[in-house]
Amino acid sequence: xxxxxxxxxxxxxxxxxxxxxxxxxxxxxxxxxxxxxxxxxxxxxxxxxxxxxxxxxxxxxxxxxxxxxxxxxxxxxxxxxxxxxxxxxxxxxxxxxxxxxxxxxxxxxxxxxxxxxxxxxxxxxxxxxxxxxxxxxxxxxxxxxxxxxxxxxxxxxxxxxxxxxxx
Amino acid sequence: xxxxxxxxxxxxxxxxxxxxxxxxxxxxxxxxxxxxxxxxxxxxxxxxxxxxxxxxxxxxxxxxxxxxxxxxxxxxxxxxxxxxxxxxxxxxxxxxxxxxxxxxxxxxxxxxxxxxxxxxxxxxxxxxxxxxxxxxxxxxxxxxxxxxxxxxxxxxxxxxxxxxxxxxxxxxxxxxxxxx
Amino acid sequence: xxxxxxxxxxxxxxxxxxxxxxxxxxxxxxxxxxxxxxxxxxxxxxxxxxxxxxxxxxxxxxxxxxxxxxxxxxxxxxxxxxxxxxxxxxxxxxxxxxxxxxxxxxxxxxxxxxxxxxxxxxxxxxxxxxxxxxxxxxxxxxxxxxxxxxxxxxxxxxxxxxxxxxxxxxxxxxxxxxxxxxxxxxxxxxxxxxxxxxxxxxxxxxxxxxxxxxxxxxxxxxxxxxxxxxxxxxxxxxxxxxxxxxxxxxxxxxxxxxxxxxxxxxxxxxxxxxxxxxxxxxxxxxxxxxxxxxxxxxxxxxxxxxxxxxxxxxxxxxxxxxxxxxxxxxxxxxxxxxxxxxxxxxxxxxxxxxxxxxxxxxxxxxxxxxxxxxxxxxxxxxxxxxxxxxxxxxxxxxxxxxx
Numbered sequence: 140x141x142x143x144x145x146x147x148x149x150x151x152x153x154x155x156x157x158x159x160x161x162x163x164x165x166x167x168x169x170x171x172x173x174x175x176x177x178x179x180x181x182x183x184x185x186x187x188x189x190x191x192x193x194x195x196x197x198x199x200x201x202x203x204x205x206x207x208x209x210x211x212x213x214x215x216x217x218x219x220x221x222x223x224x225x226x227x228x229x230x231x232x233x234x235x236x237x238x239x240x241x242x243x244x245x246x247x248x249x250x251x252x253x254x255x256x257x258x259x260x261x262x263x264x265x266x267x268x269x270x271x272x273x274x275x276x277x278x279x280x281x282x283x284x285x286x287x288x289x290x291x292x293x294x295x296x297x298x299x300x301x302x303x304x305x306x
Numbered sequence: 307x308x309x310x311x312x313x314x315x316x317x318x319x320x321x322x323x324x325x326x327x328x329x330x331x332x333x334x335x336x337x338x339x340x341x342x343x344x345x346x347x348x349x350x351x352x353x354x355x356x357x358x359x360x361x362x363x364x365x366x367x368x369x370x371x372x373x374x375x376x377x378x379x380x381x382x383x384x385x386x387x388x389x390x391x392x393x394x395x396x397x398x399x400x401x402x403x404x405x406x407x408x409x410x411x412x413x414x415x416x417x418x419x420x421x422x423x424x425x426x427x428x429x430x431x432x433x434x435x436x437x438x439x440x441x442x443x444x445x446x447x448x449x450x451x452x453x454x455x456x457x458x459x460x461x462x463x464x465x466x467x468x469x470x471x472x473x474x475x476x477x478x479x480x481x482x483x484x485x486x
Numbered sequence: 487x488x489x490x491x492x493x494x495x496x497x498x499x500x501x502x503x504x505x506x507x508x509x510x511x512x513x514x515x516x517x518x519x520x521x522x523x524x525x526x527x528x529x530x531x532x533x534x535x536x537x538x539x540x541x542x543x544x545x546x547x548x549x550x551x552x553x554x555x556x557x558x559x560x561x562x563x564x565x566x567x568x569x570x571x572x573x574x575x576x577x578x579x580x581x582x583x584x585x586x587x588x589x590x591x592x593x594x595x596x597x598x599x600x601x602x603x604x605x606x607x608x609x610x611x612x613x614x615x616x617x618x619x620x621x622x623x624x625x626x627x628x629x630x631x632x633x634x635x636x637x638x639x640x641x642x643x644x645x646x647x648x649x650x651x652x653x654x655x656x657x658x659x660x661x662x663x664x665x666x667x668x669x670x671x672x673x674x675x676x677x678x679x680x681x682x683x684x685x686x687x688x689x690x691x692x693x694x695x696x697x698x699x700x701x702x703x704x705x706x707x708x709x710x711x712x713x714x715x716x717x718x719x720x721x722x723x724x725x726x727x728x729x730x731x732x733x734x735x736x737x738x739x740x741x742x743x744x745x746x747x748x749x750x751x752x753x754x755x756x757x758x759x760x761x762x763x764x765x766x767x768x769x770x771x772x773x774x775x776x777x778x779x780x781x782x783x784x785x786x787x788x789x790x791x792x793x794x795x796x797x798x799x800x801x802x803x804x805x806x807x808x809x810x811x812x813x814x815x816x817x818x819x820x821x822x823x824x825x826x827x828x829x830x831x832x833x834x835x836x837x838x839x840x841x842x843x844x845x846x847x848x849x850x851x852x853x854x855x856x857x858x859x860x861x862x863x864x865x866x867x868x869x870x871x872x873x874x875x876x877x878x879x880x881x882x883x884x885x886x887x888x889x
Contacts, residue, residue: 426545
């Protein structure tokens with residue numbers, strides 16, 4: 140559908156960032172790459188500013204938690220090139236206990252709240268973020284609710300004890 | 307013949323040139339038919355309240371023409387929508403700012419019980435923090451249901467004693483919520 | 487005797503005042519808190535606080551099977567729930583590789599465009615209320631009721647519609663639905679025209695909105711704006727045109743674009759979009775005549791919940807019902823991003839599936855959340871009254887903002 144194919148896109152990025160990216164796949168035609176946090180900002184900046192690519196639109200930043208993995212938390216960027224009508228997904232996995240990644244607010248202003256939301260949900264710390272506070276949850280919350288070990292229901296509830304239901 | 311209906315007189319003693327009833331009933335009648343609701347609309351139910359208020363359903367027919375956005379001048383707190391734990395203290399503050407007599411209506415499943423959002427961030431019903439007079443079920447309730455809830459509030463208001471706040475029962479209720 | 491104020495170093499007039507606007511302020515139409523620093527009437531700086539109705543949609547979604555997530559999507563942008571429902575269904579269909587029949591696509595377009603109209607009715611009507619004109623709101627709300635009546639015929643519900651199933655609709659559109667739809671198509675355009683003639687060249691309204699909160703295309707793109715707001719700023723990005731879904735490519739419609747992104751051009755863009763939506767519905771009705779009238783879902787028994795009578799009377803339907811409800815049908819373990827053009831912008835669903843019954847991770851790209859983050863920065867230097875107008879024309883829906 141887009142004006143450049145995923146092969147061309149991948150080739151273009153690979154010539155610039157040789158060996159720093161790995162191809163994860165193309166689920167439903169959306170090129171998915173994985174990289175490290177050292178070069179993520181360089182890659183995002185390149186994708187945004189390169190004249191043949193022009194991924195000027197940051198669709199989304201979010202994260203995912205795989206508790207069993209060695210690098211449990213992955214930060215996921217969705218970019219969209221409005222000129223070429225091509226989307227790309229970039230993942231960065233972070234090692235346990237060291238959830239630091241440089242901020243993308245230097246590239247897009249809109250990354251601000253997306254990163255705050257990701258911090259709020261997963262506890263990913265975006266280094267250099269101008270205002271990294273909780274955004275949706277109450278300020279004094281200590282846990283990160285979207286991590287898999289966090290329960291959905293409020294653990295402090297008193298009206299849902301088993302004995303109310305004859306269990 | 308006008309379509310406008312005038313509310314009937316309360317029970318009392320009538321004779322030539324006079325009508326006697328208890329002050330309770332007269333005041334109750336006046337209160338019930340000129341309630342000033344404070345719409346505390348947070349989410350979906352607030353949109354249905356907009357429909358209730360607008361041209362089609364027209365809540366003004368029940369004497370609630372004047373929405374009071376200031377809690378100081380409101381009689382009825384209509385809580386419409388999910389109250390998250392972050393919002394809880396704000397809601398309580400609004401309730402405390404209201405002057406007696408005050409009534410509370412929990413509109414919709416979320417305000418009544420937390421609804422489908424049985425999660426760590428949602429208050430499981432506003433009756434955990436403030437007393438509620440009427441619950442309106444539905445997710446969201448139809449405007450007719452909101453009006454029905456409103457009529458039930460009116461019934462309550464009509465039969466309320468003049469100074470509810472002095473009743474030991476009411477004071478006990480407020481004390482159970484830690485209010486004053 | 488001096489009749490004018492005396493300015494000195496400790497003059498209180500030199501100090502900035504702080505105003506806490508919200509979260510229950512009536513002018514904000516929802517639960518938004520902004521702490522503003524004011525120099526007189528002018529805003530010096532502001533901080534937005536959100537999350538007052540955070541309901542943990544994404545966490546709930548990880549614990550619900552696919553078909554039970556539809557009611558959650560209703561409550562994202564509750565002014566146009568069907569778009570969210572359809573967007574979610576299409577995401578799952580994309581994941582499962584379900585091809586929907588053309589008739590389903592066209593029916594979906596009808597419902598989605600009705601939803602877009604009802605959303606814009608609220609936004610533009612409320613913008614009128616905020617500039618002091620209640621009449622337009624009352625005129626238009628009557629027709630939102632007409633749309634709700636059509637929804638009622640289609641699914642039985644008004645606001646949080648839960649329309650459709652994975653694979654199509656749970657029931658066919660009945661004749662009353664079509665007649666109500668035709669009636670709406672006949673009666674609404676003159677009202678829309680009247681609404682426009684009340685506002686478009688109204689001195690008070692134009693003075694109040696033109697040039698207020700102008701946004702450049704660069705700023706809008708940098709803040710990842712989408713939907714009518716981005717288009718009002720001059721960027722013709724519309725998901726329906728760019729990445730057509732649900733057979734939008736078969737339709738002829740225009741993407742209205744504004745000039746400078748101010749409140750007035752957002753108002754015009756939304757009005758124009760309502761007209762385009764009407765065009766789309768009319769085309770869909772014409773196209774529907776050529777389709778068989780009894781098809782309203784794709785033929786995917788392993789994912790489409792069978793009707794209840796079938797479940798009780800038919801062995802096969804009972805087995806499928808059991809398999810769907812218990813999550814016994816294998817699903818591909820992969821990830822999918824699907825976006826639809828919501829009434830406020832690009833509504834995206836990022837679904838990571840591990841083959842189980844519920845999503846491993848579901849993230850909603852919520853346009854209101856992303857659009858609203860520019861509010862505080864753009865309010866700088868604005869008059870307080872203009873900031874209120876700006877807020878209502880951003881059309882931020884609290885449910886979508888806080889998820």
